[in-house]
Amino acid sequence: MAETLPDDTLDVVIVGAGFAGMYALHSFRDMGLQAKVLEAGSDVGGTWYWNRYPGARCDVPSVEYSYSFDKDLEQEWNWTEIMAAQPEILEYASHVADRFDLRKDIQFQTRVASAAFDERSNRWQVVTEAGETFSARFCVMATGCLSVPNTPTITGQESFAGAVYHTGNWPESGVDFSGLKVGIIGTGSSGIQSIPVIAEQAAHLTVFQRTPNYTMPAANAPLKPEFLRQAKENYPNIRAEQRASQVGIVGYGFGFGGAENVEPTEEIRNTTAAERQRLVEEEGFLAIRRYADVALDEKANELACDMYRAQVSRVIKDPETAEALMPRDYPMGCKRPVIDTDYYETFNRENVTLVDLRKGGIERITPQGLSTAQGEYAFDVLVYATGFDAMTGALGKIDIRGREDVALKDYWDAGPRTYLGLQVAGFPNLFTVTGPGSPSVLSNMIVSIEQHIDWIAQCIADLDQRGAKTIEATSGAEDAWIAHVNEVAENTMFTAQSCNSWYLGANIPGKPRIFMPYVGGVGVYREKCAAVAKNDYEGFLLRA
Numbered sequence: 215m216a217e218t219l220p221d222d223t224l225d226v227v228i229v230g231a232g233f234a235g236m237y238a239l240h241s242f243r244d245m246g247l248q249a250k251v252l253e254a255g256s257d258v259g260g261t262w263y264w265n266r267y268p269g270a271r272c273d274v275p276s277v278e279y280s281y282s283f284d285k286d287l288e289q290e291w292n293w294t295e296i297m298a299a300q301p302e303i304l305e306y307a308s309h310v311a312d313r314f315d316l317r318k319d320i321q322f323q324t325r326v327a328s329a330a331f332d333e334r335s336n337r338w339q340v341v342t343e344a345g346e347t348f349s350a351r352f353c354v355m356a357t358g359c360l361s362v363p364n365t366p367t368i369t370g371q372e373s374f375a376g377a378v379y380h381t382g383n384w385p386e387s388g389v390d391f392s393g394l395k396v397g398i399i400g401t402g403s404s405g406i407q408s409i410p411v412i413a414e415q416a417a418h419l420t421v422f423q424r425t426p427n428y429t430m431p432a433a434n435a436p437l438k439p440e441f442l443r444q445a446k447e448n449y450p451n452i453r454a455e456q457r458a459s460q461v462g463i464v465g466y467g468f469g470f471g472g473a474e475n476v477e478p479t480e481e482i483r484n485t486t487a488a489e490r491q492r493l494v495e496e497e498g499f500l501a502i503r504r505y506a507d508v509a510l511d512e513k514a515n516e517l518a519c520d521m522y523r524a525q526v527s528r529v530i531k532d533p534e535t536a537e538a539l540m541p542r543d544y545p546m547g548c549k550r551p552v553i554d555t556d557y558y559e560t561f562n563r564e565n566v567t568l569v570d571l572r573k574g575g576i577e578r579i580t581p582q583g584l585s586t587a588q589g590e591y592a593f594d595v596l597v598y599a600t601g602f603d604a605m606t607g608a609l610g611k612i613d614i615r616g617r618e619d620v621a622l623k624d625y626w627d628a629g630p631r632t633y634l635g636l637q638v639a640g641f642p643n644l645f646t647v648t649g650p651g652s653p654s655v656l657s658n659m660i661v662s663i664e665q666h667i668d669w670i671a672q673c674i675a676d677l678d679q680r681g682a683k684t685i686e687a688t689s690g691a692e693d694a695w696i697a698h699v700n701e702v703a704e705n706t707m708f709t710a711q712s713c714n715s716w717y718l719g720a721n722i723p724g725k726p727r728i729f730m731p732y733v734g735g736v737g738v739y740r741e742k743c744a745a746v747a748k749n750d751y752e753g754f755l756l757r758a
């Protein structure tokens with residue numbers, strides 16, 4: 215193993231070169247700090263570097279899913295669609311890296327294996343899988359919330375004779391499915407985006423579905439030049455509104471480029487069955503967007519689910535397939551919203567078969583395909599669209615040690631504990647970006663990333679200005695924050711007993727069932743973070 219002497223000149227080691235790591239590097243360098251990024255992949259982009267599966271795209275309007283920190287960058291970049299596809303977002307990330315000369319301080323193909331706080335020097339020792347050590351005053355984990363693909367353990371997995379892919383680790387060279395029989399496991403966002411595109415290319419596609427999802431038509435379209443011009447003019451307002459909003463999105467992309475923005479104002483409980491039926495016939499799935507009470511009230515949610523299922527049966531020609539595609543056992547809105555392009559229509563194609571695993575689950579993978587309790591299915595290529603070990607997965611893969619050699623893995627044994635999603639008690643000078651306990655995955659992530667990095671940058675500047683060497687969350691502040699995070703999540707669809715989402719860790723066997731993100735809203739959360747900093751870093755301990 216190659217080993218270099220710790221480089222004591224570094225102020226910050228940043229792990230990860232997605233949008234969070236890139237902005238962190240830019241910000242810290244701007245402050246005159248020595249910063250270095252360590253990234254497992256061979257280029258920038260994070261999510262958009264790894265998830266190159268067919269159909270991958272953003273579901274936030276492009277003009278909103280972009281950095282706000284540089285006004286010239288905002289003006290010079292031209293998005294081409296209301297919601298950008300993966301290649302365009304990756305190109306944007308690459309453009310940002312070029313424009314701010316980021317790559318010179320990023321070490322690619324470098325996976326971090328461990329990070330330990332040395333109490334004598336007050337420095338983090340970060341060690342890579344290749345055995346290289348980096349020492350820095352601060353360590354920023356920009357490792358991503360959806361960066362560790364989850365491949366379920368299935369008997370016979372290794373015996374499959376054909377090629378195997380995971381949507382979250384797609385080959386850079388792409389995959390040509392022409393003439394091939396393909397099997398895909400999973401119908402979350404990644405499955406729902408890729409299924410229609412793979413079906414168009416493959417000779418045959420078999421979709422293995424365990425739980426049907428709720429998904430809304432994306433109504434994506436090319437961006438009209440006039441819209442883009444207006445958006446650029448309006449950027450200061452758009453950004454201000456995003457920051458004050460619940461989820462960091464103002465829906466600015468809709469209404470101008472093609473899709474219509476509908477503010478939910480009506481109450482579904484005040485409608486009659488006949489009215490709801492008429493609306494489904496006129497507006498399809500999108501009719502549900504009118505109702506403001508669906509996310510708040512169980513009965514309203516049930517009515518919306520009925521409308522949803524009515525529309526599924528209108529779109530799908532085969533009644534048995536339609537029934538299999540209807541979600542029934544959990545409320546709409548408890549999982550991450552999914553939007554799609556031609557998802558349901560795909561199941562009317564001759565070359566697509568849906569296997570409803572609720573009628574008989576997967577028993578084993580064979581050399582030729584997949585064996586279930588309801589029969590054998592043969593294919594040439596297997597695609598896992600089975601999601602991620604979300605929010606804590608990437609941190610759990612690094613051996614992180616705080617004071618007294620306590621391992622983060624052990625400290626989080628019963629579920630993640632943080633103060634503001636930014637720090638963990640006992641782990642001084644370690645920051646998590648969009649960590650558990652922050653709005654994170656419930657928001658437009660770029661808005662939340664920028665807020666976290668700005669807060670961390672200001673915090674480091676304040677520490678330096680006062681001559682403080684370390685900052686760490688107190689356990690009391692951590693307890694109080696966790697109690698608040700749980701309290702606001704209570705009685706929402708997110709924590710319904712019947713909900714098994716990755717927000718709750720329910721997709722990973724053995725993971726504690728804890729609702730991880732903060733549902734209080736982007737605007738409210740920003741105010742809380744700003745107040746903590748202003749109030750002399752209340753809840754944190756600063757040591758000289």
Ligand code: FAD
Pocket residue numbers: 229230231232233234235252253254255259260261262263265270271272273274279324325326327356357358359360361404608611612647648657658659660663
């Ligand atoms: P990432 O982009 O995940 O980057 C983390 C980086 O850290 C990765 O490059 C990884 O290789 C690296 N890393 C991790 N561990 C290590 C280690 N031990 N050593 C070295 N490097 C390491 N969010 C939205 O707001 N809107 C969307 O529409 C949206 N669409 C999405 C679509 C997909 C398919 C997925 C998977 C996620 C989507 N997200 C979306 C969430 C998305 O992850 C964030 O928007 C954002 O890109 C996260 O940036 P990040 O820098 O925090 O993390």
Ligand code: NAP
Pocket residue numbers: 271272273274360366367381399400401402403404405406407422423424425550552553571576599600601602655716721
């Ligand atoms: P996901 O939502 O967790 O979906 C995984 C799918 O795999 C589910 O249908 C799940 O079924 C299935 N699955 C997992 N293990 C299985 C097993 N052993 N047998 C059968 N089926 C199994 O993952 P994802 O689709 O990759 O999406 C993850 C997140 O990434 C999204 O929620 C979103 O935040 C982000 N994302 C966003 C977009 C976008 O549109 N912008 C696109 C892709 C991803 P069960 O439901 O039964 O567990």
